[in-house]
Amino acid sequence: MTAPPGLQVHGLRKRFGGITAVDDASMTVASGELHALIGPNGAGKTTFIQLVSGAERADGGRITLGGVEIDGWPMHRRVTQGLARSFQISSVFPAFTVLDNIALAVQARSQGRCAIWRPVVMRAAWFDQARHILDEVGLGARSEIAAGDLSHGERRRLEIGLTVATGARVLLLDEPLAGLGADESGPVIELLQSLKDRTSVLLVEHDMDAVFRLADRISVLVSGRVIATGTPLEIRAHPEVRRAYLGESTA
Numbered sequence: 001m002t003a004p005p006g007l008q009v010h011g012l013r014k015r016f017g018g019i020t021a022v023d024d025a026s027m028t029v030a031s032g033e034l035h036a037l038i039g040p041n042g043a044g045k046t047t048f049i050q051l052v053s054g055a056e057r058a059d060g061g062r063i064t065l066g067g068v069e070i071d072g073w074p075m076h077r078r079v080t081q082g083l084a085r086s087f088q089i090s091s092v093f094p095a096f097t098v099l100d101n102i103a104l105a106v107q108a109r110s111q112g113r114c115a116i117w118r119p120v121v122m123r124a125a126w127f128d129q130a131r132h133i134l135d136e137v138g139l140g141a142r143s144e145i146a147a148g149d150l151s152h153g154e155r156r157r158l159e160i161g162l163t164v165a166t167g168a169r170v171l172l173l174d175e176p177l178a179g180l181g182a183d184e185s186g187p188v189i190e191l192l193q194s195l196k197d198r199t200s201v202l203l204v205e206h207d208m209d210a211v212f213r214l215a216d217r218i219s220v221l222v223s224g225r226v227i228a229t230g231t232p233l234e235i236r237a238h239p240e241v242r243r244a245y246l247g248e249s250t251a
Ligand SMILES: Nc1ncnc2c1ncn2[C@@H]1O[C@H](COP(=O)(O)OP(=O)(O)O)[C@@H](O)[C@H]1O
Pocket: 016, 019, 020, 021, 039, 040, 041, 042, 043, 044, 045, 046, 047, 048
């Protein structure tokens, strides 16, 4: 792969008491790649995302983002470097409009870079960017309603929009389709498709149809270990993966 690496993880490890949740896991998410991380329940997928985002501290391993080592960095510094984990429900302000939620995230990113003596101009710029992001995530027509009044699927798109608003070059998404009905997951899948190429995405998802449709490459995690990495075709044909995981879910 010749594209510069967006995210490189090498030999990542994490134990919780007697459980090794992530066990010497390595993975590269190339620039502009959508890389899916799949595996059975309890395989360590969420822990892997937590370690990369900085929400949990790894016991060992190396993480680089755009070639810069980010091990030991606190989460907010990783965000500044361009790594963003999909915002959880709690970071949406339900009483604020959809537009204000995004504008706040844009503003948080711009802080320190803006000229303090031109606040009105900056405000306009934040809202312009926020409107642009809302169009991208398909919420342009919903900008003035309270975030708390969004449907489940719209809320999920707002959360992804917040991640985009941080200016992230690498998005970490943990089960963005979970809990969505078929009619709601379609637009979220389309949104993920549209993010591809522009942004690197590390996607943890149980919906195998979506994963095999969206992913450039897939890594399979079983008991904290990456047992295979490859294109969707390669993963589908991989005997160990079929035995350890796919067979089980399609049986
Ligand atoms: N904070 C924690 N404390 C103790 N054990 C944990 C914690 N988080 C995860 N685990 C354990 O680590 C393993 C991997 O969990 P997790 O990363 O949530 O898997 P997945 O997301 O693939 O379902 C499981 O055995 C789980 O019980």
